[in-house]
Amino acid sequence: MPSATHIRGRNGVLLADACQDGMEASLGTAIAGSPNLFMLVGPNTGLGHTSMVIMIEAQAAYIMDALQKMAGRELATVEVRPEVRTS
Secondary structure: OOOHOEEHHHOOOOOHHHHOOOOOOOOOOEEOOOOEEOOOOOOOOOOOOOOHHHHHHHHHHHHHHHHHHHHHOOOOOOOOHHHOOOO
16 A cells, blocks of 8 residues: 555554554454544455445445544544454
């Protein structure tokens, strides 16, 4: 992912450095160590049997839910815990 050389997560760690051994994201959307970073069609979300639109809609709903919870709880950041991420 070319943009990984420009995105910094917690403590200034480049996403490219954090993912040297392979990229992992919870539900293919949120990356541990990268607060407020959400992506669509993230790692391991490629489908060979159905439309990517279904995946994108599900991820967009997940992101919107996280943003609404952040707003409702007046949180400045949200971050997936490392133990719940999946490759």
